[in-house]
Amino acid sequence: MALRSDTPHSALIGWLQDVYTFWKAERLRRYEENWNYSYDAIRGDYNSEWVERWKKLEGHAWRSRVFFKLSKVKTMASVSQVIDMLERLPYTMKSTSRPEFSPGQFIPTEIAEQRAKAMNRQIDDRLEEAKLEQRLGTCILEGAMYGGAFLKAPVLRNVMQKAYQLQVPQPAGYQGPSIQFPPEIALQYGRHVPVQVQRLLTTIEHPSIWQLFWDFEARTLEDGIGVLQRTMMNTGMLKRLGYVEGYDRVQVEAVLSEQANSTGSGKFGQGSNQQINDGPAMQRLSKSDRNIEVLEWWGRVPLRLLQDREAIQPADVLDGDEVEIFCVFVGDRMIRPPVPNPLEGRRPYHVFPWEDLPHEILGMGVPESIRDSQVMLNGLCRAAMDSKAFSTCPQKGVLGDQLLPGQDPSTDAPGKVWQFKPGVTDIRQAIQWFAPPDTTGNILDFINMFERWADQESGLPNIMHGETARFDPKTAFAFSKLLEAGARQLGKVIRNIDSGLIEPIVTAFFDHEMATNPDESIKGDYQVIATGFASYRERLKQGESIQMALQLALSNAQLLMLTNVPNLYRDLYDKAGMDSDRYVREDAEVIDIQNQVQAGVQAALAGLQPPPGRVAAQGDVNAQTA
Numbered sequence: 001m002a003l004r005s006d007t008p009h010s011a012l013i014g015w016l017q018d019v020y021t022f023w024k025a026e027r028l029r030r031y032e033e034n035w036n037y038s039y040d041a042i043r044g045d046y047n048s049e050w051v052e053r054w055k056k057l058e059g060h061a062w063r064s065r066v067f068f069k070l071s072k073v074k075t076m077a078s079v080s081q082v083i084d085m086l087e088r089l090p091y092t093m094k095s096t097s098r099p100e101f102s103p104g105q106f107i108p109t110e111i112a113e114q115r116a117k118a119m120n121r122q123i124d125d126r127l128e129e130a131k132l133e134q135r136l137g138t139c140i141l142e143g144a145m146y147g148g149a150f151l152k153a154p155v156l157r158n159v160m161q162k163a164y165q166l167q168v169p170q171p172a173g174y175q176g177p178s179i180q181f182p183p184e185i186a187l188q189y190g191r192h193v194p195v196q197v198q199r200l201l202t203t204i205e206h207p208s209i210w211q212l213f214w215d216f217e218a219r220t221l222e223d224g225i226g227v228l229q230r231t232m233m234n235t236g237m238l239k240r241l242g243y244v245e246g247y248d249r250v251q252v253e254a255v256l257s258e259q260a261n262s263t264g265s266g267k268f269g270q271g272s273n274q275q276i277n278d279g280p281a282m283q284r285l286s287k288s289d290r291n292i293e294v295l296e297w298w299g300r301v302p303l304r305l306l307q308d309r310e311a312i313q314p315a316d317v318l319d320g321d322e323v324e325i326f327c328v329f330v331g332d333r334m335i336r337p338p339v340p341n342p343l344e345g346r347r348p349y350h351v352f353p354w355e356d357l358p359h360e361i362l363g364m365g366v367p368e369s370i371r372d373s374q375v376m377l378n379g380l381c382r383a384a385m386d387s388k389a390f391s392t393c394p395q396k397g398v399l400g401d402q403l404l405p406g407q408d409p410s411t412d413a414p415g416k417v418w419q420f421k422p423g424v425t426d427i428r429q430a431i432q433w434f435a436p437p438d439t440t441g442n443i444l445d446f447i448n449m450f451e452r453w454a455d456q457e458s459g460l461p462n463i464m465h466g467e468t469a470r471f472d473p474k475t476a477f478a479f480s481k482l483l484e485a486g487a488r489q490l491g492k493v494i495r496n497i498d499s500g501l502i503e504p505i506v507t508a509f510f511d512h513e514m515a516t517n518p519d520e521s522i523k524g525d526y527q528v529i530a531t532g533f534a535s536y537r538e539r540l541k542q543g544e545s546i547q548m549a550l551q552l553a554l555s556n557a558q559l560l561m562l563t564n565v566p567n568l569y570r571d572l573y574d575k576a577g578m579d580s581d582r583y584v585r586e587d588a589e590v591i592d593i594q595n596q597v598q599a600g601v602q603a604a605l606a607g608l609q610p611p612p613g614r615v616a617a618q619g620d621v622n623a624q625t626a
Contacts, residue, residue: 008251009327009334012305016297016329020228023213030216031362035146035209038367041071041374042145066385068377070451071367074458075144078366081460081490082140082497089127090498090532091506093120096525107524118522123509130154130204136501139206139352143493146209148353148362152229153204153505154512155348158244163197166190202512204505212349219359226299227349233292235259241294241335247328251335258331259292294335296328298347306338346508352500354493363496366458373454377447384443391438402430459489498530506530546571566590 007013044067095112107115135151143149168181168190181189207229215224233241235256242252300322317323324345328336341347353363367374398409404419409431420430506528514523546568553563570584585593 007332007334009307009329009338010332012301012307012327012338013329013332013334015301015305016228016295016327019225020213020295023216023228026216027213031146034368037371038071038145038147038365041367041371042069042075044069044072066378066381068374068381070377070454071370071374074370074454074460075141075366078458078460078490078493079137079141079144082144082493083137085490085494086136086497086532089124089132091502091528091530093117093123093506093510093526093528096527112524112526115522115524116526119510119513119524119526122513122517122519122522123506126202126509126513127204127506129201132204132505135204135206136497139501140497142206142209143352143354144366146362147355147357147365147368148351149209150207150212150349150351151204151501151505152207152348153350154202154343154508155205157201157203158198159201159203160196160198162194164192165195167193202509207349214349214361216361218361220361221347221349221351224299226297226301227347228299229296229349231294231296233294235292238292238294238330246339247336248334251333255292255330255333255335292330294328294330296326296336298326298341298349300324301338308337343508344511348508350501350504352496354496356492356496366460369459370454370457373450373457376450377454380443380447380450384440384447387438387440387443390436394433394435397432397434399430494532498532502530502532503528 093116095107095109095116130153139149139151166186168179168186170179211230213228213230214221215226218224221227238252239256241247242249300318303317303321303323306323306325324341325338326336326341327334327338351361353360354366355364355369357363396409396412400409402420402424403409404421407419418427418431420427424430510526510528517523549563550565550568553559553565553568566584566587
C-alpha cells in the first residue's frame with residue numbers, strides 16, 4: 001500500500017506497516033493452518049472452506065459426512081477440569097521478607113501484613129469489577145483450542161453503569177431547579193432512583209489470538225520489539241473512538257471520509273492484493289460492515305521516526321536510539337498519536353501456553369495433540385458407514401437387451417413394473433438381485449484403539465469426563481492411577497496459567513493501585529504469589545495421602561480399631577471438592593440405623609413381624625452398603 005508523505009507521522013506509519021506485513025507472513029507460515037485445523041476439528045463443520053484439507057489428510061473423497069468430534073469432547077472436558085481446579089481468585093499478596101517504606105526504611109512486619117491484607121481486598125474488588133473469572137474462562141477455552149491465548153490488562157475504559165441515588169420527589173408542578181433537601185429529610189422521604197453513571201474502570205480484555213501479531217523470534221512478549229493488535233470496526237465504532245480522550249478526531253474524520261469515498265469492496269486500510277487473516281469467527285462478522293482495519297501498537301520504534309522528539313524524556317530512550325511507545329493508526333493515518341508507554345514500559349498483553357513447547361511463546365493445544373487419532377477415527381467411522389450402506393442396500397445386475405425399449409434400469413421404486421421382451425420365461429435371465437458383503441470386520445476394534453491413543457495423546461483419560469462404559473478400571477488402584485495421571489497433566493496447564501496470566505495481571509493491578517490510589521494506608525512492599533497450581537497440588541497430595549491411609553486402615557483389623565474411619569472418609573470427600581455433609585451420614589444417624597437393623601434382626605429371629613418402617617430402613621442400609 002503506497003503511503004502519502006503529507007500525512008502526519010508518515011515515516012513511523014511506513015515502518016510499522018512493514019513490520020505488520022512481515023509478521024502477517026510469519027504468522028501465516030507458522031501457525032494459521034494449524035489454527036484452522038484445530039477450529040475445524042472442534043466445529044466439525046463441512047461447510048468450512050478449509051474442509052479440503054481433511055479430505056487430503058484422509059486420502060479420498062467422502063461418501064458419508066460424519067465427523068467424529070473427539071477433539072471437541074477432549075477440549076471441552078479439559079477446559080472444564082482446569083476451570084474446576086482453579087480457585088475463585090487464585091492468588092495471594094504477602095509482604096516481602098524485609099518490607100520497606102523506601103530504601104533503608106523498614107516497616108514492622110505486623111503492620112506490613114495488615115496493609116497487605118487491605119491491598120489484597122482492594123485488588124479483589126478491582127478484579128471482580130474487571131470480570132477476571134469470565135475473561136479467564138474464555139481465555140482457557142481458546143488456549144485449549146489453539147495452544148495458547150492472551151489477556152490484555154490493565155485497560156482503562158469509560159463505561160456507563162447503573163447506580164441508585166437517594167432523591168426526594170420534587171413538589172407537583174414545580175419546574176425550577178432541583179431543590180436540595182437536608183440529609184435528615186432525604187433519609188426520611190427520599191427514594192432510590194436508578195441513574196446512569198460514567199466511571200473510569202480498570203478492566204481486563206480478551207483479544208482473540210487471531211487479532212494479535214508479535215515478534216515470533218522472541219522468547220517472551222517483553223523480549224520482542226512489540227505487539228500489534230488488529231481490530232475490525234465499522235464506521236460507527238470508529239466514529240465513537242474519535243471522541244475518546246487522546247485520539248485525533250480530525251484524523252478519524254478523515255479516515256471516515258476516505259472510507260465513504262472508496263469504491264473497493266475489500267477492507268479499508270489494506271491493499272487489495274494482501275491477504276487478511278481474520279480467523280473463522282471474524283471472517284463471518286467482517287463480511288457485513290466491519291471493513292475498517294484499526295491497528296494498535298505497543299512496542300519499540302527508532303527514535304528518528306518520531307516527529308515530536310522534544311516530548312520524549314531521556315529516561316524513555318532505550319539503548320540510545322529506541323523508544324517504547326503506544327499508538328493507533330488506520331492505513332496511512334495516525335488516529336492516536338504516539339506517546340511513551342504509559343505503563344512504564346510494560347506491555348499490557350499476557351500469554352499462557354497450553355502444553356509447553358521449548359523456545360516458543362505458544363504451545364500445543366488439545367486438537368493438535370490428537371490430530372492423528374481424529375483423522376483415523378473420521379476415516380474409520382466413514383468406512384464403517386459406507387460399508388453398512390452398501391451391504392444393507394440390494395444391488396442388481398441387468399441384461400439390457402432383455403428389457404423392452406424405454407425402460408430405465410438405473411431407477412428403482414416400490415411397486416415398479418418391469419417389462420421384458422417376449423420369450424423371457426424366467427425373469428432371472430434378465431435381472432439378478434444380490435447383497436454386497438459387510439466388510440466392517442474389526443473396524444470397531446480400531447476405533448477403540450485410536451480412542452485409547454487419544455487418551456494418551458491428550459493426557460485426559462475418558463474416565464475424567466464421566467465415560468466409564470469402556471476401559472473401566474477393574475481395581476481401585478488402577479482407577480486412582482488413571483485420575484492421577486490426568487490430573488498431573490492438567491496441573492502443568494494450571495502452572496502455565498499462574499505464571500503467564502494470574503501473577504503478571506495481579507502485579508499490573510497492584511502497580512496501578514500503588515500509583516493512583518489516594519489511600520496510603522494500604523500501600524507497601526508486597527509480592528504477588530499465584531496459588532492456583534500450589535493449592536491444586538496440595539489438594540492432590542492430601543487426597544492421595546488420605547486415600548492411602550483409608551485403604552491401609554480397612555486392610556487390617558487392628559489398624560481399623562485405631563483409626564477414626566468416618567472422619568478420614570469425610571476428609572477424602574472434602575479434598576475432592578465435594579460436600580461431605582451431603583454424602584456422608586452423621587454419627588447419630590448411623591447409630592440410629594444400626595439400632596433399627598438390630599431390632600429388625602431380633603424380631604425376625606423371634607418369629608415376630610418387624611415394627612412398621614424398620615424394613616424400609618434396613619433396605620436403605622443394604623442399599624448403602626451395596
